[in-house]
Amino acid sequence: MHAVTAIHPAAAAAKFAVTCSSCNLRELCLPAGLSADELERVENVVYARRRVARGESVFKAGSEFNAIYAVRSGFFKTSLIDGDGREQVTGFFMGGELLGMDGIDGSYHGTAIALEDSEVCIMPYALIEEMSRDIPALQRRLYAVLAREIARDHGVMMLLGSMRAEERLATFLLNLSRRFVRRGYSATEFHLRMTREEIGSYLGLKLETVSRLFSAFQKDGLIEVQQKYVRIRDIAGVERVLAARH
Numbered sequence: 001m002h003a004v005t006a007i008h009p010a011a012a013a014a015k016f017a018v019t020c021s022s023c024n025l026r027e028l029c030l031p032a033g034l035s036a037d038e039l040e041r042v043e044n045v046v047y048a049r050r051r052v053a054r055g056e057s058v059f060k061a062g063s064e065f066n067a068i069y070a071v072r073s074g075f076f077k078t079s080l081i082d083g084d085g086r087e088q089v090t091g092f093f094m095g096g097e098l099l100g101m102d103g104i105d106g107s108y109h110g111t112a113i114a115l116e117d118s119e120v121c122i123m124p125y126a127l128i129e130e131m132s133r134d135i136p137a138l139q140r141r142l143y144a145v146l147a148r149e150i151a152r153d154h155g156v157m158m159l160l161g162s163m164r165a166e167e168r169l170a171t172f173l174l175n176l177s178r179r180f181v182r183r184g185y186s187a188t189e190f191h192l193r194m195t196r197e198e199i200g201s202y203l204g205l206k207l208e209t210v211s212r213l214f215s216a217f218q219k220d221g222l223i224e225v226q227q228k229y230v231r232i233r234d235i236a237g238v239e240r241v242l243a244a245r246h
Contacts, residue, residue: 048122052076058099058112058120065103067124071095074118075193078110079201089201092194095183098145115193160204168203169213170241173223177232188232 049072052058058069061080076093090110093099099120102109132139163171181187192199200210217223222238224231232238 050120050122052114052118052120054114054116054118056114058114059103059108060111061108063108065100065105065107065125067122068101068128069099069112069120069122071097071099072119072121075115076112076118077115077194077198077202078112080110087201089194089198092202094179101145115198165203165205165209166213166216166241168205169199169210169217170238172199172203173230173232173238174235174242177235188235190230192228192230 050058050069052074058076071093073095076099077089078091078093078099079087079089082088092115093112099112100108104125128138128142132142176190176192177187180190194202196210196214197207199205200207203210205213214223214225217238218225220237222232222234222241224233
């Protein structure tokens with residue numbers, strides 16, 4: 001079992017009553033079908049909520065793993081610094097998703113940074129591990145999240161290895177659309193919290209290429225773009241960008 005190590009000092013100041021039962025994202029980050037007693041026990045695992053200012057990190061690459069963070073509000077990116085000192089964005093996370101699962105082997109692999117003022121729920125992993133032995137649904141949820149992380153990594157490898165530039169952007173927009181829908185938001189209208197440069201880093205594309213693709217998609221009537229606002233005008237058309245490869 002992992003030892004419970006020190007939690008970020010800012011977390012202590014943010015400690016107050018946490019109620020998963022009243023959170024509108026609980027169906028996304030907690031297993032379904034928990035009894036009232038099990039839900040209360042899970043709530044006791046949540047150490048605190050922590051407010052994270054835009055640009056602030058929740059944890060840094062290489063730091064000791066001690067907790068998983070559920071995004072309650074806001075938007076995050078995870079990234080690594082390569083040998084040349086350049087940032088490589090490895091993922092984007094929104095409300096109801098879990099940060100830090102890649103650290104279960106002992107240390108966090110990337111740095112998690114807030115792209116806007118956000119809030120996370122802090123869940124010490126030692127307590128989760130202990131409780132999951134008594135609540136099988138929680139253990140299955142952890143395994144499911146781990147499997148999703150592995151699938152996401154494989155998906156990124158496919159993006160970088162086999163897709164044309166326009167397919168990468170189409171995949172990115174469709175993925176965001178599906179994730180927003182799960183949270184009750186529009187499938188076709190959203191604001192991008194990340195910059196074009198960060199999108200390019202994630203997709204393995206230069207900034208100029210990302211800007212050109214957004215302009216091309218808009219010219220073709222697939223999307224409407226106004227700075228960070230995006231409206232997918234023809235979602236079937238965006239899907240056809242991917243279908244064309246077959």
